[in-house]
Amino acid sequence: MIFVNGSLPDPEKVRFLLEPDDWLVAVDGGWYYLKALGLRPNLLIGDLDSVAAEDVAALEAQGVEIRRFPVHKDETDLELALLAVRAAGVTTLRVTAALGGRLDQTLANLFLLLLPELEDCDVRLDDGQEEVFLIRERAEIHGQAGDGVSLLPILGPARGVTTAQLVYPLRGETLFPQRTRGISNVMESTSAAVSVQHGVLLCIHTRKSQSDSSQE
16 A cells, blocks of 8 residues: 555545555555554655655664655656566555645546556545546446445546446437536446446546444
């Protein structure tokens, strides 16, 4: 699991995403979210301009791998982290603290999902409330009834979009980037399915908050 130095108001909300055998990667100041959760990264990567020098030294002394890059570079720290994790053979990647905050960074993080190196991987940006991922052919969404699902075509129209277990069904339809047809759908049960024949969809799954659930 990759922790980015972005917005994550409550790190505890992502604890349920962690698996016992996760390779934990701190992207620069994302280390402090791991620290808040009482966890130590396997890898600290980036230009490290947001991590105190004494923290870097302490982590290195504890056996954490450190990969430091220049501040002036062509890639963001997250891009470097994604490529490093993929080069290690990991095909299931969860990235947190990559949504919210600066709009330019958030958009750049979303477009990183299009990296050719990640095409055959399951990569999701997830802050505990929302998960965002690409659908190239077919995907299942797991959550609960009432969760929000938005489908945004990117790189052009998405054709032959079909959904199951969503309140507003799509049956072989075409979604256009400049139209809002795929926004604000709702899950009918604990899982839903989406398929697309041609094109790429950006799926945004918004989980119901605990307060919403308690009002039912």
